Amino acid sequence: MEQKIKNFDRGIEQMMNEHEVAPPFGMWNRIAGELEAMPVAAAAPVATSLIPKRAMIGIIATALILGTATLTGYLVNSSTNTNRANTIAPAVNTQIESSVKPASTNPVNQQTIAVKNDVVASNPTTPKAKAHHTTASNPVQATLQVAQQVNPTINQPVVSPVNVIANNANADVPTPIAPIQQNVSEETQTYFFPPIDVNTPEKNKPTTEATVLTIRSHGKVGVVAQADNNDAPSGHKSFHPHHRQGWAYGSIIR
Amino acid sequence: MQGDRKFQQVLYNQFAGKMFSVCLRYANEYNSAQDLLQEGFVKVFKNIDKFRSEGAFEGWVRRIFVNTAIEHYRKHVNLYALHDSEVRSYEYYEENALETLKHEDILKMIQTLSDGYRTVFNLYVIEGYSHKEIGEMMGISEGTSKSQLARARYLLQKMITEGVDRDKRTSTAN
Numbered sequence: 001m002e003q004k005i006k007n008f009d010r011g012i013e014q015m016m017n018e019h020e021v022a023p024p025f026g027m028w029n030r031i032a033g034e035l036e037a038m039p040v041a042a043a044a045p046v047a048t049s050l051i052p053k054r055a056m057i058g059i060i061a062t063a064l065i066l067g068t069a070t071l072t073g074y075l076v077n078s079s080t081n082t083n084r085a086n087t088i089a090p091a092v093n094t095q096i097e098s099s100v101k102p103a104s105t106n107p108v109n110q111q112t113i114a115v116k117n118d119v120v121a122s123n124p125t126t127p128k129a130k131a132h133h134t135t136a137s138n139p140v141q142a143t144l145q146v147a148q149q150v151n152p153t154i155n156q157p158v159v160s161p162v163n164v165i166a167n168n169a170n171a172d173v174p175t176p177i178a179p180i181q182q183n184v185s186e187e188t189q190t191y192f193f194p195p196i197d198v199n200t201p202e203k204n205k206p207t208t209e210a211t212v213l214t215i216r217s218h219g220k221v222g223v224v225a226q227a228d229n230n231d232a233p234s235g236h237k238s239f240h241p242h243h244r245q246g247w248a249y250g251s252i253i254r
Numbered sequence: 255m256q257g258d259r260k261f262q263q264v265l266y267n268q269f270a271g272k273m274f275s276v277c278l279r280y281a282n283e284y285n286s287a288q289d290l291l292q293e294g295f296v297k298v299f300k301n302i303d304k305f306r307s308e309g310a311f312e313g314w315v316r317r318i319f320v321n322t323a324i325e326h327y328r329k330h331v332n333l334y335a336l337h338d339s340e341v342r343s344y345e346y347y348e349e350n351a352l353e354t355l356k357h358e359d360i361l362k363m364i365q366t367l368s369d370g371y372r373t374v375f376n377l378y379v380i381e382g383y384s385h386k387e388i389g390e391m392m393g394i395s396e397g398t399s400k401s402q403l404a405r406a407r408y409l410l411q412k413m414i415t416e417g418v419d420r421d422k423r424t425s426t427a428n
Contacts, residue, residue: 004349005407007349008349008352008407008411009378009379009407011352011353012352012360012379012380012410013379013380013382015352015357015360016275016279016357016360016380017380019275019357020271020272020274020275021271021274021275021278022271022274023270023271023274023291024274024288024291027270027288027291027292028263028266028267028270030292031262031266031295031296031299032259032262032263034292034296035259035262035296035299038296038300
């Protein structure tokens with residue numbers, strides 16, 4: 001049985017291997033066409049490989065580094081500018097404050113304060129107003145301190161620091177000069193220039209009316225001058241803001 | 255040498271007949287054999303630089319074609335072990351039956367076999383591979399290869415015997 005099968009297999013093998021079958025017509029052209037198509041497909045990677053991978057990696061890495069450096073530099077620069085602005089801003093404010101200090105100081109107030117101190121020093125019996133020597137650089141703050149240190153009386157209205165700050169003219173509320181300035185009548189504030197008569201000789205000119213006008217117009221200055229001279233009686237030198245209505249500067253000169 | 259079209263054409267003209275016969279045995283029809291022939295020669299020209307001259311060049315080319323056929327039909331072949339794995343023959347088969355048939359007749363009978371039977375029969379009987387090698391090449395067990403071969407052989411002997419008997423009747427009638 002097995003020999004019969006072996007003979008069968010050998011017969012099939014010899015018949016198949018010894019025989020050749022003619023290939024179909026045009027098969028070579030098909031194979032050649034497929035082989036020609038393959039190099040084209042293989043040429044594509046060659047075309048893309050004109051730039052080596054290492055070069056591409058280097059270019060990409062360089063671009064990343066440059067981009068990162070640029071971004072970092074921009075961020076650092078922006079943060080530095082912000083710090084500069086933060087450091088400059090207080091300096092500018094300080095400068096502004098220091099420059100505002102002398103400008104905001106009212107010369108009239110300085111003058112009145114000086115006069116007040118002189119008057120108080122010359123009359124020891126007079127109830128002295130507290131002299132506040134503040135060295136604060138900020139005039140608003142100084143005004144606020146002065147306003148806070150004044151003890152308000154019953155008749156004197158309480159001055160709110162807010163109002164004091166809002167109005168610098170009231171910064172020297174405790175001084176007697178401020179009420180004087182406020183209560184000067186319109187008649188005394190009005191300045192009348194005396195008529196000048198050129199044709200009339202100097203001897204014949206009436207002097208009385210001109211003197212009165214001068215006194216009225218310079219009533220405030222007259223008080224200051226008299227206080228400086230220290231010749232007037234002490235009762236006329238006391239400053240009572242509550243008795244504003246009773247002040248008459250003209251009588252002092254008379 | 256890989257890009258030399260003339261050299262490739264020379265190789266094609268030398269081995270095309272034999273390789274097309276191999277393709278016809280592994281394929282179930284003529285068109286499929288053409289596809290196997292084209293695919294096999296493309297692989298040969300593509301991998302010709304890998305030939306080490308350790309054996310015959312024809313054997314190397316033939317092996318490429320066989321592997322191409324196995325890869326082509328491996329997707330469609332679902333082999334399983336048969337019960338009649340014993341080496342047996344068709345009871346009415348006569349040993350001199352092959353002498354009365356032509357090559358084309360045997361080739362057509364082989365092509366009528368199923369893909370599994372045909373592949374195993376070609377690999378064992380014609381190519382000379384063992385069942386172990388066939389099992390490794392096709393991913394099946396040796397028992398499956400044996401049973402597939404026994405079934406293929408039985409069917410072929412039966413077809414050959416019936417073909418011879420048909421021819422005898424035809425000649426007697428004439």
